Amino acid sequence: MTTQLLVGGMVYSSPAVPDATALAITDGVVVWVGTDDVGRALHPDAEVVDLDGHFVAPAFVDSHVHLTDMGLRLTGLDLTDATSRTDCLDRLAAHVADSDQAIVWGLGWDASTWSGDQPDDDMPPTTDDIDRVAGGRPVYLARVDEHSAAASTALRELVHGIEAVTGFDAQGPLVADAHHRVRAAARALITPEARHDAQIKALDHAASRGVVAVHENGGPDISGVDDFRSLADLDHGVTVRRYWGQPVSTLEEARAVVSAMGADGIGGDLFVDGALGSRTAWLSAEYSDAPGEFGVSYLDEETIANHLRATTLAGVQAGFHVIGDGAVAAVAAA
Incomplete structure (x- = not known):
């Protein structure tokens, strides 16, 4: 058996040991929590690791993730900080210029927080706005809640008969079934390689925040079958539990x-x-x-x-x- 003794920290533990500063780990299992002096006495042969005042807590579980989306936001067009329609379109233009992906996938805009000097800066981007910036490229820009999205003409045209589907709007964001169908069309343009890279990036990000397990919340109108099944093949230290x-x-x-x-x-x-x-x-x-x-x-x-x-x-x-x-x-x- 090999034991590590972590000392000199702030250890989140039960009320029975509110002043814990140390913990002992034997073969990957926490076997003791307490204070430095007691730990050194109980584990004289342990490898000692100085925590230098750092906080120690049990690892976290994120119970609601969409890994591919998360990875695309980390590596692609993140519109969370956009401040106006003009700013959103400027960010889209910069991304289009640098991206050679078959689909321009953006996430996170929220027009309810926008303002600006230009007319309608507090409104979502229109189809014409996106076409003007992106030309003939398929563009999918999901609102922060991901239950509606603005989309280019090139993407809309991939969905036959979308004009007759519930939630369709010729210029405004698509909602309900129209959004689900356009999202599926956009998702189909993500290559398996790009999807895999996004998923790994998301898991790396989770691990960097102390998350050791995530619950993927997939579905026919969210990630699709191929995306959901591909998660079973990931080789990563973060556990993925899958809900369909x-x-x-x-x-x-x-x-x-x-x-x-x-x-x-x-x-x-x-x-x-x-x-x-x-x-x-x-x-x-x-x-x-x-x-x-x-x-x-x-x-x-x-x-x-x-x-x-x-x-x-x-x-x-x-x-x-x-x-x-x-x-x-x-x-x-x-």
């Missing part, structure tokens, strides 16, 4: 989905509704800034109840994406 957001109605169907997808659970981001910022969260009263709009309901109470029954019989963890009070009420009733 697809409704099932019978025990047999639940077992079939788990088997086909290699999923640890059927839920996670199983959409009951959308998000407030995209006005797709399912509300019991109309949106105060959009009279007559109550959001989107993707699953009704009966479908939710059948899903819960089927997954319970299969011994598989269920779960839902629920934002609005109307969606919460439906899940609670089910």
Whole structure:
């Protein structure tokens, strides 16, 4: 057996040892927590590591990630800090000039926080705006909640009949089914190599923050089958637990989905509704800034109840994406 004794730190531990400064690790297992002097006496032959005042805590688990998205944001077009429509388009132009990828994938814009000197600087980019900057390239720019997106004409044209789909807007961001279809078209343009690089980048980032396990919340309208299955082949020290957001109605169907997808659970981001910022969260009263709009309901109470029954019989963890009070009420009733 080999033992390391870590001393001189601030160790997060139980209330029984609130002043812990040291811990002993034998063959990868924490076997003791306490103070430096007691640790040295109990483990005289241990390799001593000086923590130099650093804080020590159990590793973290991130229970809701989309690894490919996270990696693309880390390596690509991150619009989280954009301050206006003009700024967003300037960032897009700079990225287009430097990127040779088949799809320009941007994430994180939030027009509700924008302002500026130009007309409509507090509004999302339009299709014409994006076309003017990106020319004929497919461009997908997801809002911060990823339940709506602005998209170029070149990307929209990859979805046959999108004009007739719920949530379509010729110039504004796409929501609901129109968004899901455009997202799938954009996702299909990401090469396997680019996808793998993004996933590894995301896991490296998680590890750098003390995260040792993540829960991927995938689904047909989020990551797609190929992306979800590819996660099983990753070779990385961070554990990936996978949840697939697809409704099932019978025990047999639940077992079939788990088997086909290699999923640890059927839920996670199983959409009951959308998000407030995209006005797709399912509300019991109309949106105060959009009279007559109550959001989107993707699953009704009966479908939710059948899903819960089927997954319970299969011994598989269920779960839902629920934002609005109307969606919460439906899940609670089910």
